[in-house]
Amino acid sequence: MKIPYKIYLSEEEIPKAWYNIRADMKTDHRPMLNPATLKPVTAEDLSPVFCDELVKQELNDKDRFIEIPEEIRDFYKMYRPSPLVRAYCLEKALNTPAKIYYKYEGGNTSGSHKLNSAIAQAYYAKKQGMIGVTTETGAGQWGTALAMACGYFGIDCKVFMVKVSSEQKPYRKGVMETYGATVTPSPSDTTNIGRKILKENPNTGGSLGCAISEAVEVAVSTKGYRYVLGSVLNQVLIHQSIIGFETKAALEKYDEYPDIIIGCAGGGSNLGGLMAPFMAEKIAGKKAPYFIAVEPASCPSMTRGRFAYDFCDTGMVTPLAKMYTLGSSFIPAPNHAGGLRFHGMSPILSQLYHDGYLDEARAVGQLQIFEAAVMFARIEGLLPAPESAHAIRVAIDEALKCKETGKEKTILFGLSGMGNYDIGAYMQYNSGSLQDYIPTDEDLEKGFACLPNVEE
Amino acid sequence: MKIPYKIYLSEEEIPKAWYNIRADMKTDHRPMLNPATLKPVTAEDLSPVFCDELVKQELNDKDRFIEIPEEIRDFYKMYRPSPLVRAYCLEKALNTPAKIYYKYEGGNTSGSHKLNSAIAQAYYAKKQGMIGVTTETGAGQWGTALAMACGYFGIDCKVFMVKVSSEQKPYRKGVMETYGATVTPSPSDTTNIGRKILKENPNTGGSLGCAISEAVEVAVSTKGYRYVLGSVLNQVLIHQSIIGFETKAALEKYDEYPDIIIGCAGGGSNLGGLMAPFMAEKIAGKKAPYFIAVEPASCPSMTRGRFAYDFCDTGMVTPLAKMYTLGSSFIPAPNHAGGLRFHGMSPILSQLYHDGYLDEARAVGQLQIFEAAVMFARIEGLLPAPESAHAIRVAIDEALKCKETGKEKTILFGLSGMGNYDIGAYMQYNSGSLQDYIPTDEDLEKGFACLPNVEE
Numbered sequence: 001m002k003i004p005y006k007i008y009l010s011e012e013e014i015p016k017a018w019y020n021i022r023a024d025m026k027t028d029h030r031p032m033l034n035p036a037t038l039k040p041v042t043a044e045d046l047s048p049v050f051c052d053e054l055v056k057q058e059l060n061d062k063d064r065f066i067e068i069p070e071e072i073r074d075f076y077k078m079y080r081p082s083p084l085v086r087a088y089c090l091e092k093a094l095n096t097p098a099k100i101y102y103k104y105e106g107g108n109t110s111g112s113h114k115l116n117s118a119i120a121q122a123y124y125a126k127k128q129g130m131i132g133v134t135t136e137t138g139a140g141q142w143g144t145a146l147a148m149a150c151g152y153f154g155i156d157c158k159v160f161m162v163k164v165s166s167e168q169k170p171y172r173k174g175v176m177e178t179y180g181a182t183v184t185p186s187p188s189d190t191t192n193i194g195r196k197i198l199k200e201n202p203n204t205g206g207s208l209g210c211a212i213s214e215a216v217e218v219a220v221s222t223k224g225y226r227y228v229l230g231s232v233l234n235q236v237l238i239h240q241s242i243i244g245f246e247t248k249a250a251l252e253k254y255d256e257y258p259d260i261i262i263g264c265a266g267g268g269s270n271l272g273g274l275m276a277p278f279m280a281e282k283i284a285g286k287k288a289p290y291f292i293a294v295e296p297a298s299c300p301s302m303t304r305g306r307f308a309y310d311f312c313d314t315g316m317v318t319p320l321a322k323m324y325t326l327g328s329s330f331i332p333a334p335n336h337a338g339g340l341r342f343h344g345m346s347p348i349l350s351q352l353y354h355d356g357y358l359d360e361a362r363a364v365g366q367l368q369i370f371e372a373a374v375m376f377a378r379i380e381g382l383l384p385a386p387e388s389a390h391a392i393r394v395a396i397d398e399a400l401k402c403k404e405t406g407k408e409k410t411i412l413f414g415l416s417g418m419g420n421y422d423i424g425a426y427m428q429y430n431s432g433s434l435q436d437y438i439p440t441d442e443d444l445e446k447g448f449a450c451l452p453n454v455e456e
Numbered sequence: 457m458k459i460p461y462k463i464y465l466s467e468e469e470i471p472k473a474w475y476n477i478r479a480d481m482k483t484d485h486r487p488m489l490n491p492a493t494l495k496p497v498t499a500e501d502l503s504p505v506f507c508d509e510l511v512k513q514e515l516n517d518k519d520r521f522i523e524i525p526e527e528i529r530d531f532y533k534m535y536r537p538s539p540l541v542r543a544y545c546l547e548k549a550l551n552t553p554a555k556i557y558y559k560y561e562g563g564n565t566s567g568s569h570k571l572n573s574a575i576a577q578a579y580y581a582k583k584q585g586m587i588g589v590t591t592e593t594g595a596g597q598w599g600t601a602l603a604m605a606c607g608y609f610g611i612d613c614k615v616f617m618v619k620v621s622s623e624q625k626p627y628r629k630g631v632m633e634t635y636g637a638t639v640t641p642s643p644s645d646t647t648n649i650g651r652k653i654l655k656e657n658p659n660t661g662g663s664l665g666c667a668i669s670e671a672v673e674v675a676v677s678t679k680g681y682r683y684v685l686g687s688v689l690n691q692v693l694i695h696q697s698i699i700g701f702e703t704k705a706a707l708e709k710y711d712e713y714p715d716i717i718i719g720c721a722g723g724g725s726n727l728g729g730l731m732a733p734f735m736a737e738k739i740a741g742k743k744a745p746y747f748i749a750v751e752p753a754s755c756p757s758m759t760r761g762r763f764a765y766d767f768c769d770t771g772m773v774t775p776l777a778k779m780y781t782l783g784s785s786f787i788p789a790p791n792h793a794g795g796l797r798f799h800g801m802s803p804i805l806s807q808l809y810h811d812g813y814l815d816e817a818r819a820v821g822q823l824q825i826f827e828a829a830v831m832f833a834r835i836e837g838l839l840p841a842p843e844s845a846h847a848i849r850v851a852i853d854e855a856l857k858c859k860e861t862g863k864e865k866t867i868l869f870g871l872s873g874m875g876n877y878d879i880g881a882y883m884q885y886n887s888g889s890l891q892d893y894i895p896t897d898e899d900l901e902k903g904f905a906c907l908p909n910v911e912e
Contacts, residue, residue, distance in 0.1 A: 005533040077461040151834040171879035378607040420876040423627035
């Protein structure tokens, strides 16, 4: 049976439930801690911030499957199932015996997999009778996805966008506003924390941590609002499991099974979603792929970070999570163009890596990334987001190893987003002005010094 | 049988031949004329400018079908068949008994249907042993598609981009360069015509006509180069027929047939492609849909233009074509953001309209366009190109008529491209700074006064 370039499932094959890998993990889950008491956070702690159903999902380590509400499935049908692509042209160009597949999540207007969770979070907010939600965005993938989701369900969406990003990427702001969202450059004078930061540092370009703090402040202080987050959290990995289940079903149609699964990892939602059903098999002791998480050498949380309790934000307002982290004060070099800037990593991915289920983390430089991205664009006709190009880089490297060894491995990677909003970064690369930046051990020590002191 | 949100064909169902509607048209084809002699152009006239195979296709009014070479079909498989979407959410929001379908051509990296012809033209250039091709681009859809196609086949691509556009849309330039194209703002000092124009008017922002003149000059004066064009020409409509044949096959799977077909029309390639197989049935005297071409009120070539011989460019260097035209000197108001700026119209579409096969041309204002575009984006989760929003506007209007009359019509429209590169125009609309501009009769008379004097 000839495998097509693109394998599509039918709409009936969209999963009817998300998968909660925490129910299967053979580990003592380290709970999130309340930073004031260092006690495990409770639903009561979280409910002023997050929607009730999302709090339940966040704390749920019992139920393997969580039913996807019909309204969310209907939205999924407008852009899912996403295609699983056999990269025939890339295989040919590399002259490799390997088979290369990628799951392409960039085909929707928001341009990335983030929409899978955004629509779920907007739905639960609407269902709980909320007027709207608040969030932060840096590069803008998450903000765009959330603006679309809120536009669809007719609820308000207040996005705090890192000021320097909103100036560098005015079009991201424009598309969010087109979907009805309010975009406020952060820090702003609309919040206490924003005014405080502006008073101390009037010319700051802002940071993700500051934007989180503003978004949380508005959510907890405004009746009818909750805060939502696009990665890192357990609930987000639950929603993103749809990527992996679609992928597995598509491969099974052609009796295929991956030897290697590769995903970029910033907060971890893309790789966490793609690998979910395959990781379930590994946890169950069955045959399973070799898993590789790819991160930028400029923000190497898994390869050079510590497995420790830390804040999820640089503003130190969130609960503490046990994860691989560079310290919440760590900020990648400003010339880092490739996304994946989060100082920590999904607690689920961190635990799986710590326990040896997630086989390898690999850090790559951004020049290698963009080289792979441009090569891929010309060969496969698809311009990837720089984040996704991390996975492309390693997929190409692994395929070239197969060429050397003659092994016919089946390589699967996640192409989490498209690069149409990242042309500025490509132009930097094309012009030769982009450089690699690798933090020194001293740089990292400064971040580790800020880790909270938690005895376990 | 429940009709899914998205109907996909298999790769085997990609048409194996393009359709040449000229072979079926019951009319005396008005040949293109050599402007110097006013005699019909010959293959010899055209061969210094266009690739040989494309000249053949341009002049071919005998062969109904032209086989699609295997190499082009392989490229098509990376992004085709494109989905035919049932707009369930839009139907529900409009509360209409109408069924609404759209063929979505914006899912590839170039963002529009232009890639269908770009890959064909690049292929024939490569096959003829050319080093590269030259072209012009305004907004950038065609230039991006051609850059991708040339990148894939490894031939050079020189794009002359209207200077003001290259300044307003630096990212379009960036993406073309990422695919290996050279982008020169036009007018430039690299050509005789460019230097002449700059000498006369050093501060000009350029025009499409000027860019065409520069691209043609470079093609005919550089060994191993030919000129290519993304719309208007017969060959382009041949390549774009793939849109219509895929659409028809997808509808037939569910026993559906459109009552109305709607497409935006600038040069005519998108509507020409979408309607091709349905128009063939109409020409053959069978039951057929009602065809509507939608154009901007600011550039109303079919609704207010003349059916006359005219130059295809404002530089008056091309052959003369018999078409609906506003005169080659006509330039839409600078605040026109919605694309479709060509002064003329595909000779094929023009003839079909003149002969009554293409039922209706309708002009719409750009405020109506963007209102429809934003509404569609929020309801269907897909941000359209402003050009494509012309078709959306009329599809919505027709669906609302069905609500009034209670008729369950089946409406099909072409969604030719995505709007990710058009956020600047959306921001103008969001801010209220966009206005309608409708040329006066006096404005039009100025354009008509430049029409060449051709006796038939």
